[in-house]
Amino acid sequence: MTAQEHESQFPPRPTALAREILREWIRPGDTVIDATAGNGHDTLFLAERCGPDGRVLAFDVQKQAIEASHQRVAVAGCAEWVEFHHCSHVRIGDFTKPASISAVMFNLGYLPGNDHHRTTTAEETLMALDASAIALKSRGVLTIICYPGHEAGAVEADAVEAYLTAKSASGWRTAKYAILGTLRPAPFLLVASNG
Numbered sequence: 107m108t109a110q111e112h113e114s115q116f117p118p119r120p121t122a123l124a125r126e127i128l129r130e131w132i133r134p135g136d137t138v139i140d141a142t143a144g145n146g147h148d149t150l151f152l153a154e155r156c157g158p159d160g161r162v163l164a165f166d167v168q169k170q171a172i173e174a175s176h177q178r179v180a181v182a183g184c185a186e187w188v189e190f191h192h193c194s195h196v197r198i199g200d201f202t203k204p205a206s207i208s209a210v211m212f213n214l215g216y217l218p219g220n221d222h223h224r225t226t227t228a229e230e231t232l233m234a235l236d237a238s239a240i241a242l243k244s245r246g247v248l249t250i251i252c253y254p255g256h257e258a259g260a261v262e263a264d265a266v267e268a269y270l271t272a273k274s275a276s277g278w279r280t281a282k283y284a285i286l287g288t289l290r291p292a293p294f295l296l297v298a299s300n301g
C-alpha cells in the first residue's frame with residue numbers, strides 16, 4: 107500500500123479493522139463463521155485465511171445475499187470449503203459443535219442497496235451471540251460491526267455493547283473501536299475473545 111492510499115484510509119473503517127485483527131488469529135485449517143454473509147466480502151476474506159484445509163460457515167436470511175456471496179467465493183476458487191446456510195444466524199448452534207470455531211464475524215445492518223427492512227435485529231443478534239459463545243474455542247475471537255446511525259441500529263448497538271460488557275465481567279477480553287467527531291453516530295467495531 108502506498109503512503110497516500112494508507113493516509114486516505116485513516117482512520118481505518120470498522121470493516122477493514124475487523125479483518126486486520128482477525129488476520130492475526132485465523133490459521134490455515136481453522137473453522138470460522140461469517141454470521142452475515144451479505145455480498146460476501148467477509149466470507150471471501152475468511153475463506154482465504156482458513157484455506158482449503160479449513161471451513162467457513164456463512165449465514166444469511168436473504169437468498170440474494172447467499173447467491174452473491176457464493177458467486178464471489180466461486181470466482182476466487184474458494185467455494186469448496188465454504189458452506190452456505192440460507193437461514194438466520196440464530197441457528198449457528200445447529201451446524202456447529204461446542205468449542206470448535208476460531209472466529210465469528212458479524213457485520214450487522216442491511217444489505218447495501220437492498221431491502222432495508224431485512225436488517226439484523228437486537229433480539230436475533232443476541233441469540234446468535236449466545237450460540238457463537240458456545241461454538242467458539244478457547245481464545246476464539248468475535249468481531250461485530252454495529253450501525254447506530256439509524257433507530258433500530260442504535261437499539262441493537264446498545265444491546266450488543268451491553269452484552270459484551272457483561273461478558274467482560276466473566277473473563278472475556280472485549281474492546282470497542284469508534285471514530286470520533288461524526289455528525290451522526292458512526293459505525294463501530296466490537297471485538298471479544300474468550301481466553
Ligand SMILES: C[S@@+](CC[C@H](N)C(=O)[O-])C[C@H]1O[C@@H](n2cnc3c(N)ncnc32)[C@H](O)[C@@H]1O
Pocket residue numbers: 141142143144145146147148149165166167168171193194195196213214215216217218224225226227230
Ligand atoms: C451489512 S450486510 C453484511 C455485509 C457482508 N458481511 C459483506 O462482507 O458483504 C448485513 C447482512 O445481514 C443479513 N441478515 C439480516 N438478518 C440476519 C439474520 N437474522 N441472520 C443472518 N443474516 C442476517 C442481511 O440479509 C444482510 O445481507
